[in-house]
Amino acid sequence: AQTVTQSQPEMSVQEAETVTLSCTYDTSENNYYLFWYKQPPSRQMILVIRQEAYKQQNATENRFSVNFQKAAKSFSLKISDSQLGDTAMYFCAFMVPGVGSGAGSYQLTFGKGTKLSVIP
Amino acid sequence: ETGVTQSPTHLIKTRGQQVTLRCSSQSGHNTVSWYQQALGQGPQFIFQYYREEENGRGNFPPRFSGLQFPNYSSELNVNALELDDSALYLCASSSPGQGMSEQFFGPGTRLTVL
Numbered sequence: 001a002q003t004v005t006q007s008q009p010e011m012s013v014q015e016a017e018t019v020t021l022s023c024t025y026d027t028s029e030n031n032y033y034l035f036w037y038k039q040p041p042s043r044q045m046i047l048v049i050r051q052e053a054y055k056q057q058n059a060t061e062n063r064f065s066v067n068f069q070k071a072a073k074s075f076s077l078k079i080s081d082s083q084l085g086d087t088a089m090y091f092c093a094f095m096v097p098g099v100g101s102g103a104g105s106y107q108l109t110f111g112k113g114t115k116l117s118v119i120p
Numbered sequence: 121e122t123g124v125t126q127s128p129t130h131l132i133k134t135r136g137q138q139v140t141l142r143c144s145s146q147s148g149h150n151t152v153s154w155y156q157q158a159l160g161q162g163p164q165f166i167f168q169y170y171r172e173e174e175n176g177r178g179n180f181p182p183r184f185s186g187l188q189f190p191n192y193s194s195e196l197n198v199n200a201l202e203l204d205d206s207a208l209y210l211c212a213s214s215s216p217g218q219g220m221s222e223q224f225f226g227p228g229t230r231l232t233v234l
Contacts, residue, residue: 004162037225045163045210045225091162106214107153107176108223110162 002027004094006111013082014119020067021077021114023092033095034068034075035108040088048090051075082118089113122147124213124226132232133201141196141229143211150215151175152194153223154186157208169194198231206233 003026013019025034036048051059051068058066063083067076079086092111125144133139145152151170155163165178169188183199192213198205208230212223 042227043208044227045212047222047224050222093162106151106223107165107168107178108155108163108212109165110155112160112162 002029002032002094002096002109004092004109004111006092006114008114009112010115010117012117012119013079015082015084017082018078018080019082019116021079021090021092021116023075023077023111025073025075025092025094027073027094027096029096031097033097034066035093035095036064036066036075036077037091037093037110038086038088039091039113040085045091049077079116084118084120087116087118089115124211124224126209126211126226126229128229129227130230130232132234134234135201135203137201138197138199139201139231141198141209141211141231143194143196143213143226145192145194145211145213146224148215149213149224150192151213152188152192153212153214154194154196155210155212156180156205157210157228158204159207163210166196201233203233206231 005024032053034051038046038048049061049064063080065078091113093108127142153168154166157163166180167177168175172188185197188194208228210228211226214223
């Protein structure tokens with residue numbers, strides 16, 4: 001079974017500073033995908049960034065980037081130039097395509113989340 | 121493009137009752153997944169529907185059941201409600217045929233069981 005661990009329940013960062021959220025996962029699969037989702041207080045889950053395990057290059061999306069260490073099974077999220085709108089719960093998630101009771105199942109396994117507060 | 125919608129927004133039920141939650145998938149998506157998010161936790165996968173068939177199920181009892189309709193909208197039904205069923209229920213739609221499947225989430229239904 002796949003597991004995802006986020007060891008930082010809460011973090012805070014000053015506006016315009018950089019913060020890194022940690023995530024580790026456990027799997028015996030070789031082909032999988034990793035995601036960071038953001039859930040603001042309004043509660044709608046939004047995809048922040050994704051990484052394919054077969055790609056060595058770390059994904060980046062504007063101010064968001066990841067440090068993917070496949071051997072260490074680590075997938076951290078770096079947020080640069082933090083903004084007040086970044087305040088939210090951040091969830092690390094893992095997906096093995098096609099794994100499940102039905103062919104083609106694409107189920108996400110989530111960590112428990114990190115609550116990030118950006119301080120003015 | 122219409123995003124994922126869910127109804128109702130909030131719901132209060134008593135133990136032992138039955139509840140039906142609804143989800144409309146994003147335009148062009150043929151797969152719907154349901155997740156349960158307890159307070160302070162990450163979402164837990166309940167099941168997924170692809171072309172009206174269940175296509176994967178998490179560790180949830182049979183009293184959690186679902187349907188997908190020809191227009192790819194979906195329902196989650198929970199029978200014999202228990203206090204621990206109180207949670208935010210999230211629906212996500214996707215289209216696995218379009219490469220890696222990014223799941224688009226709805227705003228959720230907050231269920232309270234008294």
